[in-house]
Amino acid sequence: YTWPSPTLEALEAARFDQLGFNSVQLAPFIQPCNAFLFADNSGRSNAADWIRTAYHDMATYNVADGTGGLDASIRFGVEQARSENVGDGFNNTFIPVLIASNRYVGVADALALALVMVVENCGGLEMPFRGGRIDATEPNAPGVPEPQQDLDSHIASFARQGFTQTDMIGLVACGHTFGGVQHAAFPTIVGELNDPQDTQDVAHFDTTFVHFDNNVATEYVSGTTQNPLVVGFNDTTNSDKQIFGSDGNATMRSLADSPSLFSSTCTELFTRMIDTVPSGVQLTDVITPIPIKPANVELTLANDSINVFGQVRPPAVEH
Numbered sequence: 001y002t003w004p005s006p007t008l009e010a011l012e013a014a015r016f017d018q019l020g021f022n023s024v025q026l027a028p029f030i031q032p033c034n035a036f037l038f039a040d041n042s043g044r045s046n047a048a049d050w051i052r053t054a055y056h057d058m059a060t061y062n063v064a065d066g067t068g069g070l071d072a073s074i075r076f077g078v079e080q081a082r083s084e085n086v087g088d089g090f091n092n093t094f095i096p097v098l099i100a101s102n103r104y105v106g107v108a109d110a111l112a113l114a115l116v117m118v119v120e121n122c123g124g125l126e127m128p129f130r131g132g133r134i135d136a137t138e139p140n141a142p143g144v145p146e147p148q149q150d151l152d153s154h155i156a157s158f159a160r161q162g163f164t165q166t167d168m169i170g171l172v173a174c175g176h177t178f179g180g181v182q183h184a185a186f187p188t189i190v191g192e193l194n195d196p197q198d199t200q201d202v203a204h205f206d207t208t209f210v211h212f213d214n215n216v217a218t219e220y221v222s223g224t225t226q227n228p229l230v231v232g233f234n235d236t237t238n239s240d241k242q243i244f245g246s247d248g249n250a251t252m253r254s255l256a257d258s259p260s261l262f263s264s265t266c267t268e269l270f271t272r273m274i275d276t277v278p279s280g281v282q283l284t285d286v287i288t289p290i291p292i293k294p295a296n297v298e299l300t301l302a303n304d305s306i307n308v309f310g311q312v313r314p315p316a317v318e319h
């Protein structure tokens with residue numbers, strides 16, 4: 001690293017200066033992890049909205065022609081109006097994501113980083129983060145899977161996105177460790193719940209729906225799950241049931257047996273997911289902390305003298 005490198009410095013700041021002096025404000029929106037921008041006790045969370053938005057943005061990818069992928073095209077109304085993108089979580093997500101983006105950190109990079117922040121702050125492992133995504137200037141082709149589609153369609157859809165059947169089982173389980181299904185968006189899957197702690201009537205995928213853990217798998221394997229896409233009264237929309245069971249439950253059993261396997265599998269799959277970008281887009285190396293970092297440097301000419309002002313962020317100290 002040779003100073004100055006504006007893009008690298010901005011990506012590094014977005015990645016590591018999350019709280020405190022000179023911070024780039026993304027992490028405060030998920031502290032605590034059940035925070036939701038619009039209401040308390042809603043059953044919703046920013047964390048879940050961010051993960052779902054990142055996936056729906058990426059799920060348009062077509063491995064055959066390199067179109068689609070994580071490029072923030074879901075910020076366009078045309079994509080949000082599609083039935084595959086029902087719900088207001090996408091617009092909600094772009095409020096903090098736009099705050100975190102700037103002339104060097106694009107909206108797509110900030111969206112990818114939002115997923116990284118959720119995983120790391122809400123119970124998962126540290127994730128590698130690369131920058132350099134390019135923001136789409138127009139909507140992508142449709143392609144997000146929907147609950148009423150059959151298993152063959154889901155396998156084909158994930159293959160088009162670059163994922164095997166085993167990847168698909170893992171990625172759905174990893175995503176569905178957060179959040180749930182809302183009555184407003186999917187009234188035929190979830191009824192009204194009349195719960196003052198869940199005013200937006202969200203039937204959650206597992207009992208720890210604002211925490212990254214393998215309960216989505218343990219509860220599924222033990223048969224105690226209340227996941228509305230597994231035990232929903234309309235079997236046609238039980239897509240998690242079809243997907244999780246599609247290899248005789250082998251993958252779900254292994255994810256249920258080992259929290260550490262669940263964590264490492266999700267880290268790998270989420271990383272591949274956010275690094276799925278349109279062909280021709282070159283991602284940076286993994287962003288690592290710059291040991292000694294100049295910031296806000298100014299050169300001024302006053303009273304016939306040249307003055308240098310600025311700040312230096314010293315190396316991090318282990319506590």
Ligand code: HEM
Pocket residue numbers: 044045048049051052055086087089145146147148154171172174175176178179180181182183185186202239243
């Ligand atoms: C066949 C594949 C999938 C289907 C059919 C599916 C279906 C759904 C449905 C119907 C909802 C409810 C949305 C709402 O009520 O607002 C949902 C929520 C969610 N999905 Fe998926 N999903 C799939 C794959 C994934 C994947 C791969 C991820 C992430 C890697 C993911 C992440 C999420 C998250 C985090 C939520 C919770 C949103 C919230 O609570 O606000 N989903 N999914």
